[in-house]
Amino acid sequence: MTSTTLRHSIWILRGNPLTGVAATGVLLLILVAIFGPWIVPYDPIASNVQEALLPPSAAHIAGTDQLGRDVFSRLIVAARLDLAIAVSAVSISFVLGAVIGSFCGYAGGRLDRTVGRFVDVMMAFPLFVLAMAMVAALGNRVENIVIATAVINLPFYIRFARAEVNVRRNLGWVEAARACGESHISVVLRFLLPNILPAMAVQMSLNLGWAILNAAGLSFIGLGVKPPTPEWGIMVAEGARFISTGRWWLVAFPGLALMLAVLCFNLLGDGMRDILDPRMRT
Amino acid sequence: MSSLPALFGVLVFTFLLMRVLPGDPAVFFASGPNAGKEEVELIRKQMGLDKSVPEQLTLYLYDVGRGNLGRSMMTGQLVTKDLRERLPASLELTFTALLIALVSAVPLGVLAALKPGSIIDHGVRLFCALGVCVPTFVSGLLLIYVFYYLLGLAPDPTGRIDVFTSMPPSRTGFLMIDFLIAGDIDGWWAAFRQLILPALSMALFVIAPLARITRASMLVSLGSDFVRTARSVGLSWRHVVVTYALRNAILPVITIAGIVFSTMLGANVLVEKVFSWPGVASYALDALLSSDYAPVQGFVLLMASLFVLVNLTVDVCYGIADPRVSIE
Numbered sequence: 269m270t271s272t273t274l275r276h277s278i279w280i281l282r283g284n285p286l287t288g289v290a291a292t293g294v295l296l297l298i299l300v301a302i303f304g305p306w307i308v309p310y311d312p313i314a315s316n317v318q319e320a321l322l323p324p325s326a327a328h329i330a331g332t333d334q335l336g337r338d339v340f341s342r343l344i345v346a347a348r349l350d351l352a353i354a355v356s357a358v359s360i361s362f363v364l365g366a367v368i369g370s371f372c373g374y375a376g377g378r379l380d381r382t383v384g385r386f387v388d389v390m391m392a393f394p395l396f397v398l399a400m401a402m403v404a405a406l407g408n409r410v411e412n413i414v415i416a417t418a419v420i421n422l423p424f425y426i427r428f429a430r431a432e433v434n435v436r437r438n439l440g441w442v443e444a445a446r447a448c449g450e451s452h453i454s455v456v457l458r459f460l461l462p463n464i465l466p467a468m469a470v471q472m473s474l475n476l477g478w479a480i481l482n483a484a485g486l487s488f489i490g491l492g493v494k495p496p497t498p499e500w501g502i503m504v505a506e507g508a509r510f511i512s513t514g515r516w517w518l519v520a521f522p523g524l525a526l527m528l529a530v531l532c533f534n535l536l537g538d539g540m541r542d543i544l545d546p547r548m549r550t
Numbered sequence: 551m552s553s554l555p556a557l558f559g560v561l562v563f564t565f566l567l568m569r570v571l572p573g574d575p576a577v578f579f580a581s582g583p584n585a586g587k588e589e590v591e592l593i594r595k596q597m598g599l600d601k602s603v604p605e606q607l608t609l610y611l612y613d614v615g616r617g618n619l620g621r622s623m624m625t626g627q628l629v630t631k632d633l634r635e636r637l638p639a640s641l642e643l644t645f646t647a648l649l650i651a652l653v654s655a656v657p658l659g660v661l662a663a664l665k666p667g668s669i670i671d672h673g674v675r676l677f678c679a680l681g682v683c684v685p686t687f688v689s690g691l692l693l694i695y696v697f698y699y700l701l702g703l704a705p706d707p708t709g710r711i712d713v714f715t716s717m718p719p720s721r722t723g724f725l726m727i728d729f730l731i732a733g734d735i736d737g738w739w740a741a742f743r744q745l746i747l748p749a750l751s752m753a754l755f756v757i758a759p760l761a762r763i764t765r766a767s768m769l770v771s772l773g774s775d776f777v778r779t780a781r782s783v784g785l786s787w788r789h790v791v792v793t794y795a796l797r798n799a800i801l802p803v804i805t806i807a808g809i810v811f812s813t814m815l816g817a818n819v820l821v822e823k824v825f826s827w828p829g830v831a832s833y834a835l836d837a838l839l840s841s842d843y844a845p846v847q848g849f850v851l852l853m854a855s856l857f858v859l860v861n862l863t864v865d866v867c868y869g870i871a872d873p874r875v876s877i878e
Contacts, residue, residue, distance in 0.1 A: 397819065
């Protein structure tokens with residue numbers, strides 16, 4: 269990062285302090301995901317039936333669930349799994365999408381049109397349904413939630429990388445690289461890909477929030493994560509049974525955790541986009 | 551029409567997904583863990599699972615072509631019959647949600663665009679930023695908490711109608727319309743009260759993208775030459791905004807509305823589960839959790855067909871909103 273970019277970033281951060289807040293939030297989330305199990309006040313899976321369904325109090329700041337487990341401790345420990353699912357899914361689609369998209373954008377022609385068409389159609393399809401069918405078919409396991417989330421994210425990355433490479437493929441420095449005897453593969457992997465990475469990173473941050481929501485949705489309907497594993501989606505699902513009798517904390521706190529995580533990633537992505545390309549601001 | 555190959559692709563894809571992968575449904579549907587080998591074999595034969603995969607696929611495609619989606623092991627009925635019975639519930643929910651979303655998002659977007667940087671604008675942006683972050687299942691449950699438990703305004707969140715109201719004679723399958731035809735206002739009100747919370751929680755999630763695109767597109771259109779001209783010739787502000795600016799800004803909104811509709815078809819799964827709504831999505835979910843292939847395939851196929859229909863509708867709306875876009 270050159271000093272001008274740095275100064276530009278600081279200038280943007282001053283105009284939009286939310287980005288700083290969001291970045292702090294994401295950092296905090298990562299720290300919680302790493303150190304969660306060591307900082308929780310209670311064992312997240314030890315049940316204690318005498319203290320079941322207690323509302324939030326000083327001892328249990330987010331209350332207890334139907335088995336007397338501390339909701340706050342479970343929330344903290346769940347951060348690792350939720351984040352791991354989203355990050356690994358998005359990473360898979362990021363890598364695959366960047367490579368496939370770049371090659372299509374670079375090659376152009378028939379292959380590009382076919383892939384482009386396929387991607388457009390896929391993006392308009394109810395993706396959650398697709399993810400659901402995939403998890404069901406591949407087997408009801410956490411790895412398959414990752415795979416399904418990766419697949420439904422893939423079209424966004426392919427489309428993005430393709431468009432970004434397409435506008436660059438005939439630029440001077442690409443031609444120069446070719447003239448120097450670089451092979452097509454090397455032009456794409458060593459010149460074009462690094463060039464579009466910053467823009468892709470923004471896309472990734474915006475996408476992480478969506479991936480978290482999708483993964484939580486899948487475990488909410490009973491796919492993937494199995495109880496008693498703490499996970500935000502499944503915590504909401506377990507709390508759902510008690511909402512009509514007024515036990516709001518079982519749903520509200522995991523919901524809040526989901527919301528804050530997604531909000532931080534979205535705001536961070538928006539802020540990064542502003543730094544990268546001020547014209548895209550909406 | 552270009553989405554038809556996609557429809558076919560989805561068909562083959564779901565079939566392969568459901569067949570090639572592990573889990574033996576024949577064992578699942580046998581009488582129990584002690585079921586004899588012959589019984590499992592019999593069920594397998596009944597389900598056509600003893601044939602090779604390409605053979606099964608050809609048979610399946612042939613059946614679909616004739617409108618036969620197979621039989622659900624769970625309900626024992628034909629999948630087409632099950633889907634037909636449950637589709638109106640899902641559609642009624644989705645359409646109501648879309649209506650709520652459009653009716654609130656478009657004015658919000660326009661208001662925000664009229665005064666960029668104002669409190670309204672910031673309010674709309676905040677609402678949009680938060681709206682996309684709250685999962686539909688959480689907002690649905692919180693709505694139940696507030697309106698059913700705390701305020702007592704909403705009925706018990708179980709299904710389309712409460713136990714005390716009798717169903718109207720089924721004409722369209724849409725309860726809102728059937729009750730009106732039957733002239734049963736109390737029934738209509740009961741069904742409406744059941745419908746409003748799930749529709750609202752689904753709408754909340756999609757207001758954000760709609761309002762955002764309306765705002766962006768209105769900003770462009772308000773800054774254009776024709777709006778300046780319209781104002782300079784002395785047309786009323788209201789006339790300029792509604793007739794000239796909004797009309798020109800609506801195209802991107804239609805595009806996003808199409809995408810939003812397909813998102814909502816997916817969100818149906820979550821909302822129907824939260825509100826015990828007897829729609830196609832909850833049917834497919836139950837089938838899915840008990841590895842009953844046929845309903846899941848039928849559901850995905852139904853979604854794909856709806857998706858083709860939506861795309862067609864979007865194209866037609868495009869032509870109406872902007873006559874320069876002709877349907878080729």
